[in-house]
Amino acid sequence: MKKRFLGCGIAGVLFLLAAVAAPAQDFPKGAITYLNPFNPGGEVDIAARAMQPHLEKNLGVPFVINYVPGAGGGLCWSKLAAVKPDGYTIGGFSIPHIILQPVFMKDVTFKTDDFVIFSIVEYTPIGLGVKKDFQASTFKEFVDYCKANPGKVSFGTSGVGSTGHLAMASLAQEAGDLQLTHIPYKGGGESLPALLGGHVDVLSDASSWASLVDAGKFRILAIYSPERSAMYPSAPTVKELGYPVVYTNPLELFGPKGLPAPVVSKLHDAFCKGMDDPGFEAVLKKLGMPRLYLAGEELLRSNRENYDRMRKVVEKLGLLKK
Amino acid sequence: MDILSHVLLGAQILFTPTNLFFCFLGVLMGTLVGVLPGLGPTAAIALLLPNTFHVPPVTAIIMLAGIYYGAMYGGSTTSILVNIPGEAASVITCLDGYQMAQKGRAGPALGIAAFGSFIAGTISVLGLMLVAPPLAKFALAFGPPEYFSLMLMGIAILIYLASGSILKALMMAVFGLLLGTIGMDAISGTQRLTFGVLELADGIGLIPAIMGLFGVAEVISNVEAEIKRELITAKVKNLLPNRQDWKESFWPIIRGSLLGFFIGILPGPAPVISAFTSYAVEKKISKHPEKFGTGTIVGVAGPEAANNSATGGAFIPLFTLGIPANSVIAILLGAFMIHGIQPGPMLISKYPDLFWGTIMSMYLGNIMLLILNLPLIGLWVKVLKVPYPILFPLILLFCLVGVFSLNYSNIEVALMIGFGIFGYLARKFQFEMAPLVLAIVIGPMMENNLRLALTISQGDPAIFVQKPISAVFIVISILLLISPLLPWLGKRRKKLQEQVEGEEV
Numbered sequence: 001m002k003k004r005f006l007g008c009g010i011a012g013v014l015f016l017l018a019a020v021a022a023p024a025q026d027f028p029k030g031a032i033t034y035l036n037p038f039n040p041g042g043e044v045d046i047a048a049r050a051m052q053p054h055l056e057k058n059l060g061v062p063f064v065i066n067y068v069p070g071a072g073g074g075l076c077w078s079k080l081a082a083v084k085p086d087g088y089t090i091g092g093f094s095i096p097h098i099i100l101q102p103v104f105m106k107d108v109t110f111k112t113d114d115f116v117i118f119s120i121v122e123y124t125p126i127g128l129g130v131k132k133d134f135q136a137s138t139f140k141e142f143v144d145y146c147k148a149n150p151g152k153v154s155f156g157t158s159g160v161g162s163t164g165h166l167a168m169a170s171l172a173q174e175a176g177d178l179q180l181t182h183i184p185y186k187g188g189g190e191s192l193p194a195l196l197g198g199h200v201d202v203l204s205d206a207s208s209w210a211s212l213v214d215a216g217k218f219r220i221l222a223i224y225s226p227e228r229s230a231m232y233p234s235a236p237t238v239k240e241l242g243y244p245v246v247y248t249n250p251l252e253l254f255g256p257k258g259l260p261a262p263v264v265s266k267l268h269d270a271f272c273k274g275m276d277d278p279g280f281e282a283v284l285k286k287l288g289m290p291r292l293y294l295a296g297e298e299l300l301r302s303n304r305e306n307y308d309r310m311r312k313v314v315e316k317l318g319l320l321k322k
Numbered sequence: 323m324d325i326l327s328h329v330l331l332g333a334q335i336l337f338t339p340t341n342l343f344f345c346f347l348g349v350l351m352g353t354l355v356g357v358l359p360g361l362g363p364t365a366a367i368a369l370l371l372p373n374t375f376h377v378p379p380v381t382a383i384i385m386l387a388g389i390y391y392g393a394m395y396g397g398s399t400t401s402i403l404v405n406i407p408g409e410a411a412s413v414i415t416c417l418d419g420y421q422m423a424q425k426g427r428a429g430p431a432l433g434i435a436a437f438g439s440f441i442a443g444t445i446s447v448l449g450l451m452l453v454a455p456p457l458a459k460f461a462l463a464f465g466p467p468e469y470f471s472l473m474l475m476g477i478a479i480l481i482y483l484a485s486g487s488i489l490k491a492l493m494m495a496v497f498g499l500l501l502g503t504i505g506m507d508a509i510s511g512t513q514r515l516t517f518g519v520l521e522l523a524d525g526i527g528l529i530p531a532i533m534g535l536f537g538v539a540e541v542i543s544n545v546e547a548e549i550k551r552e553l554i555t556a557k558v559k560n561l562l563p564n565r566q567d568w569k570e571s572f573w574p575i576i577r578g579s580l581l582g583f584f585i586g587i588l589p590g591p592a593p594v595i596s597a598f599t600s601y602a603v604e605k606k607i608s609k610h611p612e613k614f615g616t617g618t619i620v621g622v623a624g625p626e627a628a629n630n631s632a633t634g635g636a637f638i639p640l641f642t643l644g645i646p647a648n649s650v651i652a653i654l655l656g657a658f659m660i661h662g663i664q665p666g667p668m669l670i671s672k673y674p675d676l677f678w679g680t681i682m683s684m685y686l687g688n689i690m691l692l693i694l695n696l697p698l699i700g701l702w703v704k705v706l707k708v709p710y711p712i713l714f715p716l717i718l719l720f721c722l723v724g725v726f727s728l729n730y731s732n733i734e735v736a737l738m739i740g741f742g743i744f745g746y747l748a749r750k751f752q753f754e755m756a757p758l759v760l761a762i763v764i765g766p767m768m769e770n771n772l773r774l775a776l777t778i779s780q781g782d783p784a785i786f787v788q789k790p791i792s793a794v795f796i797v798i799s800i801l802l803l804i805s806p807l808l809p810w811l812g813k814r815r816k817k818l819q820e821q822v823e824g825e826e827v
Contacts, residue, residue, distance in 0.1 A: 039649075039729075040368035046660060049372045069729050071506075071523035078520060105506075106513045107520045154778060160511040183466075183774055186508060189646040190589060196643065199465030199778065211644040211666025286662045319511055 027087055027263045031062040035080055035091035037073035043124065043287055044251055048092055050283035054274030059266070074101045074108040081110035083256055087263035090255040095248075099307050100161050104319045112307055115254045118268040120294040123250035124206045126163050127223040127235065128171070131195060132216060134202075139221045139241055142202070143175050150179035156191040156200035158208075160184045166313050167224045167238075167247040168204035173316070174243040206249050210288055224248065231288055250292060252299075268295065325451070332678030336686060341381050345683045348385035349691050352392020353698075356399070359406050359717070360533050360724015363393040367653050371660070379661035380676045384683040386657055387637070390650050391443060391684065394593065394630045395691045398435040402428055402622070403705050404717060406537040410528050411593035411629035413759050414601045416536060417485070418614065418621030425617050428703050429561035434571050434619055435626040436695040437563070442579035442627035443688035446634025449583050450641070451681050454670075457635075458642035461587045466774035467785045471795035472588075473768035476595060476760065478799040479602035481806065483756040485615025494748070494758040501526050502765020509773050521733035528591070530725050530738040531762055535755045537721040538742025541714045543749060561699050563619065571623035574604050578627030585628075586635020589647045591763055593629040598760050600628035606802075634684070641669055641677055 032055075038044050048065060055063045068076035076091060077098060083089040098115070101108045128139075136142035146153050157164035165182065172178040183200050185191040188208030195203040196217065203209060203218075212218035213232060220235040224247040228237055238245045253271055255264070274280055275291065284291055294302060314320055335341065355366045367386050374382035397409030402419035415435065422431040449457070464472075477495070484491030504515045505525030516522040563571065578600040585596040604624040605614045614621050639645040644665035646652035658665045663673060670677045705713070725738045745755060779785035787793045 040365075040371070042656065045368075046372070046656060067730055070731065071520050074523065075520050075731075104511055105523070107516055107518050107523060109520075151780070160509065181777060181780075183777060184508060185774075186770075189652055193462055193589065193639070193643070193645050194465060196645075197462035197465055211664050211668075214664060215667035217667055283660070287659055 025262055027260075027266055028059055028061045030088065031064050032059065032087070032267075033064045033066055033089045035076050035089065036065055036067050037069065037076035037091065037093055037097075038067075039069045040067055043289070044092060044094065046287065047251060047284065047289070050280050051271070051274050054277050054280060055270050058270035058273050071105070071108070072101070073097050074105055074110075077101070077115075078109040080254075081114040081256055085256040085258035085260075087255060087259055087267060090253065090267065092251060092253055094251050095303070095306060096161075096163050096166060096310055098252075099303075099310050100166075100314060103311055103314050104161060112303075114257050116257055116259050116264060117252050117254040117299055117303065118264060118271060118295065120250045120252045120292050120299060123225075123248040123292050124289055125223050125225045125229050125231075126167055126204070126206050126247050126249060127209065127220050127232075128168065128202060128204050128238070129195075129209055129213075129218050129220045130202050131198070132219055134219070136221075137219065139236065139238075142221050143178070146172075146178040146180060147176065151181065153178075153202065154181040154183050154200045155202040155204050156183045156185055156194045157203075158185060158187045158191050158205050161314070161319060163206065163224075163247050163249050164204035166310060166317075167245060168202075169317055170245045170247075170309075170313050171238060171243060173313075174245055225290075230290060248292075250294075328674065328678045329682065331674060332680075332682030335380060335675050335679035336384070336682040340377070341384055341679070341683065342686075344377070344381050344385040345388055345687050346690055348388020349392035349395075349687045349694065352389040352394075353396040353691065353694060355389065356393035356396020356408050358396075358724060359400055359408050359537055359720050360529060361720075361727060362409055362529070362724075363390045364649050364653065365727055366393075367650060371653060371657055374657065375660065379658070379663055380679045382657055382661060383654065383676065383680050384687075386654055387680055387684065388687045390654075391630065391633045391687065392691055394633055395436060395439045395695055397629070398439075398622070398626050399432065399702055402431045402435065403702060404713070405540045406717060406721075407532055409593070409629075410532055410591065410759075410763075411597050411632075412626075413532060413536070413594070414483070414597045414625045414756060415622055417483075417601070417756060418616070418618050421615065421617030422619065422622065423706065427617065427619075428706060429699055430563040430567050430619060431622050432699045432702060433562045433696070434567060434575075434623045436692060436699070438571065438575045438578070438623045438627040439630040439695075440688050440692040441575050442582060442631035443634065443691070444685065445576075445579040446583045446586070446631035447681060447684045447688070449631075450634050450637055450684075454638045454642050457584075457587055457638050460584075461589075461639055461647075462643075463791060464588055465789075466771040466778060467789045467792040468795070469588075469590075470768060470771040470775050471786055471792040471799070473764050473771065475795045475799045475802070476598070476764045477768070478802040479599060480757050480760060481803075482602035482605045482611075483598065483760065484754055486752055486754060490751075490753050491757045494753050494755070495761040498758040498761025499765040499768075501531075501762055503769070505766070508766075508770050509777070519733060521729075521731055525766060526737065526762060527728065527734055528594075528759075528762060529728055530734045531741050532759060533721045533725050534738040534741025535745035535748075535758065537717060538739060539745030539749060539755075541718050542742060542746040544710060544714060561703065562696075567619045571619050574600070574620045574624035575627040577603060578624035579631040582628030582631035583635040586632030587638050587647070589639070589645070590767060591648065592636060593632040594763050595760075596628040596632040597625035598756070600624040606805075640665065643667055644669065 036045055036048055052063050068079055080091045099112050102111050136145040155168050172180050185194055188205055191203060191205050192208050194200050209218050220232055222238045222241060223229055223235050224238050226246050355361045355363055366389050393409060397412035398415045400406045400408045401412040401415040402423050405416050405420040407413045407416055419431045480495050481488055504522055506513050506523045513523055581600050582596040586592040604620050605611045636647040636651050639647050640651050646655045655665055725735050775785055
């Protein structure tokens, strides 16, 4: 708890970076619009709607959720980068999309630097796993198996440039240039049956596999999170196995660049308070999302690192936009 | 015995005032969003999801599932009455349903759609109850090569969707396939033919295309043509299918139900594909294929049964594996998680109350839908009496609102209007819409799976015939393509024979 408040304090440093605009002490005076980059009903939406009542209570104004789905979120962020930075229009986003899209999608009109980020709310773990009867039952055996069968092992992900794709590509590089075949599906709804049906050997994807672990049909070889997951404590992290590969799918809250500092700090504090609410915590727990708090310099540094790292991977994969 | 105790458990859960009420609420809302063009079950379920936080999970699922299968009942209404599909799955119903209405038989068309949906709904719930686990394995056997071959078969049935010129139908199909290439290439991430319009990154939306091609185009053509409407309304007599209708429709409904159920298990837009397939099958085996497109009841019964039972089939991967077969089921999956239920292979054994409660609610929901929809027929037929100057602006309004409500995108509204103008012109030149719609659905899936399959096989096309399921589909496709030639060849031989005989004489 103490640490979080400290974090909230540090966050102020970031806000100095925001350009000083009109006095915004009396913010907020009217409704705040939150742009949701994905369709209603998804995890991002559910988390945002669980947060909504707390924000309305903490800020004392209506908090309206608008949906701007399309282009994997790119549409929403292109819009948000262009709105007036007064704090009345903010949005949510997830990494790596916001970092990757400006790097390899031709039509998006925003840059990663166009936004001020208040805080990270939660993240979904990304993992690497196989079907129960796969030849390799541990991560080490898997790496050995890949080395023994170059080009034979296929991995499924939920799409080109998805976190699972980048993570696996980085890992293959770190583990001694493993030759793997990438099979990009469209979302976890396609990649999961592909693994169960034996159409791909390995799955490198967000936690859509969670339900199969309990049923004993899926074996997690490792997860890409910085720390072991509370839900799957027996699964090692890739990092602890000796490969410097860390990926998560965090959900962050942010606004356009140029937000006045007092506005940012007010929004940030309201979010902080909402996160501490037991009701919100309960929703995250049900979704299986570990709560993560990052703000201020720490967050800025983490995003900068992510950007440099992911850009390199994307470049290596030949996905950079021309 | 085991089943019986489960059924009793389900009934116990269902027959509480709350659950009965929510079941009714679900199917009622489903019927409504089904009837309104553009507004679909996906949007309705997504928006209502947070409102179910406060009720027990089984109650929430009962209601949300009701919206889903309820929408399939309502979808055919506008197809039949005004030639505008309420859902993508009801596109094919326009072909014969609207013609029936033109002949004053809107009542029997609506009636057979409701009865067909009811029978199909019941069959698919029975299937879900009895054979869910083995069928889930069947769904898993489908990988990229199998999907590609299935889609190939979809292209092969295209020729049965045309009631006019085959050449024009194929032209529309090719155009649809081309439209399907717009958007982000799923294998390399490159954006194709988007012209800097970010909204096109996800490709051409199916709903804006359908709303334009059918809804907007219908309104434009009717503004142009002063139709002799008195004629239509005057003739509306019996509201229910007669004995002859039943005789003709019974087997198509059964076949459509089975077909829809099996296709429904596979991920993808199953209700749409199954309805198209059912129409093609009925036309193929019919003794009077020439009647299709002129208002035969068979053309309504089969597809309407198929799209309904496809919704039941889609629940199988959800309940047995925790895998969403389409976007509606994906939202239901989210609903499970919100309520702290871990979907997956253990769901049925871990939460028998949820599974059997939902199953029982589907039985009852289907009965409710039948009771709800039959009296509505009389009301719907009256819609035809609404003067066109009032009806058409309303239709246009519903189309605009419906399309906008999908993604809140102005570009999609503009797309719909563009499709409307295109559809109007295409109609003038006797081009048909059904092949175009099917090609838009199939195109991206076909391309994607072709490339994934070849990636898996490392470029070896033999994978399509080495996999048994895929090989079967390919053989069927070839047979389908050859079969129309057979009678032609036969006739030609006969002609030649006659010629030879003639020369001899």
